[in-house]
Amino acid sequence: MNVTQSNKDFYKYFRFIFVPIVFLGFYLLAFLVDPYRDWQNYFERSTTQIAREWGFVLFFCLSLTEINLIVARKLDQKIPWVMYPMYRFLAQFFIQIISTSLFLYLFLRTSIYLFQEDSGLANVDHVVLRQMFVISLLLSTLISFIYTGNFFLQKWKGAVLETAELNVKTVELKQIALEAQLESLKAQLDPHFMFNNFSTLSALITEDPLLAQHFLENLSRVYRYMIINLNKNIISVDEEIKFAEAYFYLIKIRLGDNVKMEIDVSEDTLKRGIPPITLQLLIENAIKHNTASRSKPLKITITMDGTDRLMVTNTLQRLNYNIPSTCLGIKNIHSRYLLLSDHDVDIQETSNQFIVKLPLLTL
Numbered sequence: 001m002n003v004t005q006s007n008k009d010f011y012k013y014f015r016f017i018f019v020p021i022v023f024l025g026f027y028l029l030a031f032l033v034d035p036y037r038d039w040q041n042y043f044e045r046s047t048t049q050i051a052r053e054w055g056f057v058l059f060f061c062l063s064l065t066e067i068n069l070i071v072a073r074k075l076d077q078k079i080p081w082v083m084y085p086m087y088r089f090l091a092q093f094f095i096q097i098i099s100t101s102l103f104l105y106l107f108l109r110t111s112i113y114l115f116q117e118d119s120g121l122a123n124v125d126h127v128v129l130r131q132m133f134v135i136s137l138l139l140s141t142l143i144s145f146i147y148t149g150n151f152f153l154q155k156w157k158g159a160v161l162e163t164a165e166l167n168v169k170t171v172e173l174k175q176i177a178l179e180a181q182l183e184s185l186k187a188q189l190d191p192h193f194m195f196n197n198f199s200t201l202s203a204l205i206t207e208d209p210l211l212a213q214h215f216l217e218n219l220s221r222v223y224r225y226m227i228i229n230l231n232k233n234i235i236s237v238d239e240e241i242k243f244a245e246a247y248f249y250l251i252k253i254r255l256g257d258n259v260k261m262e263i264d265v266s267e268d269t270l271k272r273g274i275p276p277i278t279l280q281l282l283i284e285n286a287i288k289h290n291t292a293s294r295s296k297p298l299k300i301t302i303t304m305d306g307t308d309r310l311m312v313t314n315t316l317q318r319l320n321y322n323i324p325s326t327c328l329g330i331k332n333i334h335s336r337y338l339l340l341s342d343h344d345v346d347i348q349e350t351s352n353q354f355i356v357k358l359p360l361l362t363l
Helices: 003-012 014-033 047-078 085-115 126-189 191-207 209-229 237-258 278-289 328-340
Strands: 259-264 298-304 309-315 346-349 353-359
Touching (some): 014 047, 014 126, 047 126, 085 126, 126 328, 191 209, 191 237, 209 237, 237 259, 237 298, 278 298, 278 309, 278 328, 278 353
Antiparallel strands (some): 298 309
16 A cells, blocks of 8 residues: 555544544543533433533534644645645644634534523633633644644655665666676677677778778777766767767678668757667667678668657568577666666567667656
């Protein structure tokens, strides 16, 4: 059961739980305010008289409770405790005095009219009136105190639960970030990846020194991005795309026109957020599991899908042989999105396309 539901249940059954307490409190306060009343002979009266008095007092306590609950709920809407604590305290205090005084006046006038036709409010003992006013005000304060105390108790419980959930998410996020870091480090240190890039660089140095310089710049950019952003949860789409372009440049030099990549996103999209290394993992996944040739190049596109999501699409050209895959890249992207937002990654596969839709995050 969540905190909101618990609050609703408390207010729903508040009167049934609390009216008996107010009833007993009424007699306790009456004894403390007027200890000289003939309390020793209280139960020597007839059962009818006692039952009539108890019904009268119970109705009084129920009415007083309802009035205070109405006042508190109205003030919850107009002057919340969280936003205006001092203003709320003063407003509730004065409104409570006014509403209690008005209720007591109307209650006594009605009671005298119903049960003492020949008497008026002016004929009631002033000491009794003052005692009733003090008792009513103290009971109103008690009702308000319990109601407000429960409000702060529920807020405290909600804060504790939220803190616990955040702590759990923090631990999970650290675990996933560590897994992503290890996977990225593996990619950096992968013998095939390093061998291919260094072999390409070695060949370019003798064949085309200028191109070799560009290749080295992009290679260093890829490694630098991985090292700097591994511990970040969210990076701008602009930075992630620049990294993806540098990574794809290395692939492009090795595979030539066998692979193609197109990027078409708006300026507003570039300012949004995305988990780091996400695009690189998807590009790597596309190249690893699909064939690519001049006659049938592997095409990768990065666009928007029209619903505030970044869409990464590659042509589906399955290899004729199976490559062992742990799917850790896709799983890691899933896990990070589940922890960073309320939206998950949408993966679709058609007869000729593999599509991944990534929700954009707020930086």
